Amino acid sequence: MVVRREKKSRKLRGSRTMGWGIRGQHRDRGAQGSRQIGMHKEKWSWLVKYGKGWYGKHGFRNPTTKLVSTISLRRLNELLINGSIKLEEKDGKKVLDLNQLGYEKLLGGGNLSIAVVIKVKKASAKAVEKVKQIGGEVILSPTE
Structure with missing residues (x-):
């Protein structure tokens, strides 16, 4: 550290x-470190307003887990009845491409009320069986 040759107070008289x-006039402690320092003391008001979930354990995300977007037959039936999903007509059959809608897998929970040809990457055995029972078909497209 550099030694101050003359006192600061001698230079700044009259200021x-x-x-x-x-x-503050050199009375307080300053910022006291970065964002994570002093959160339970001088930065408590910031923490109360913006720092929800700051303290405590929050688990971890397994990096090997792959998230697959799925849809059940129950939810698919609701969307078809509401008119949220439009069916295409090809060769006198109603065709639905779940790949275009962003779904990767069809699950077997619930039932379908309309016989539909469904194109999807993956489907559970239960879902395929239920669709065949009502006269539909599940076409599994190859995964990229």
Whole structure:
């Protein structure tokens, strides 16, 4: 550290605040570190307002887990009845491409009320069986 040859107070006589600003005058402790320091003390008001879930354990995400977007027959039936999903007509059959809608797998929970040809990457055995029972078909497209 450099040694101050002359005292600062000798240089700044007549300046009232002596170079320490108009509010604190060298009384407080400053910012006290980065965002994570002092959260239970001087930065508590910030934490209450913005830092929900700051303290405590929060688990971890397994990096090997692959998330697959799925849809059940129950949900698919609701969307078909509501008219949220439009069916295409090909060769007198109603065709539905779940790959275009962003779904990767068809699950067998619930039932379908309409006989539909469904194109999807994956489907459970139960889902395939239920669709065949009502006169539909599941076409499994190859995965990229």
